[in-house]
Every structure is written in C-alpha cells, then in structure tokens.
Amino acid sequence: MNIIYRRAITFYIDHYPKAEKSLKMWYRDFLKLEFNNFNEIKEIYGNASIIANNRVVFNIKGNDYRLVVSLNFKQEACFIIWFGAHKEYDKINAETIPFNKAIQKL
Numbered sequence: 001m002n003i004i005y006r007r008a009i010t011f012y013i014d015h016y017p018k019a020e021k022s023l024k025m026w027y028r029d030f031l032k033l034e035f036n037n038f039n040e041i042k043e044i045y046g047n048a049s050i051i052a053n054n055r056v057v058f059n060i061k062g063n064d065y066r067l068v069v070s071l072n073f074k075q076e077a078c079f080i081i082w083f084g085a086h087k088e089y090d091k092i093n094a095e096t097i098p099f100n101k102a103i104q105k106l
Helices: 007-015 017-032 039-043 101-103
Strands: 002-004 049-050 056-058 066-074 077-085
Touching: 007 077, 007 101, 017 039, 017 056, 017 066, 017 077, 039 066, 049 077
Parallel strands: 002 077
Antiparallel strands: 049 056, 056 066, 066 077
16 A cells, blocks of 8 residues: 655654654555455454545554544555544544645655
8 A cells, every 4th residue: 555645654753752663563564555445454454443534543552542544445545644642533533634734844
C-alpha cells in the first residue's frame, strides 16, 4: 500500500516521541501489504475500526494512540489523516476530521 505524505509519520513522531517505535513499525508493515477491501484489513489488523468516508482507525502502541487513515483500494493509496493519544481521539470525529495541513509545510 502506498502511503501519501509519508512525512506525516515524521511529523507525528516529533509530536508523540513515545509512539515512535510503534508508529514506525505500523508504517513499515503497512507499506509491504496489499489490500483489496476492508475485510482484508480486518484479517491482518483485527483491532482496526472501519468507519465512514473510507477511513480506518488503527490502535498504535497497544491502545495508547490512534491513527486515522483514508484508503483508496483502487489506487492502492493510504492517506494519513490524523494521529494522537487515545484521550485526544475521544474528542474528535474521526469520520470528518480534516488532514492536518501543517504537514504539507514540512
């Protein structure tokens, strides 16, 4: 799966250094995988939550952090939308939260 704006990983690691190892591990593993649909994601990532707008929420570092991505299976593309601590995740709407445009300025 291709990850769009790969620098998003670096951006979020800078903001959440305790998640570095787990976030990098998810990134390396996800790059190697190919998915045709959400069911295939659930086979590999059983704790992933499939939500509206072609988005998936992954638990990172156990359940300490959440990663929200948007997927386009046809183009084999993953767009990182949001990352943060579980407590922060509880305050957002993962279905509608926009991409953090500060990442584009890196």
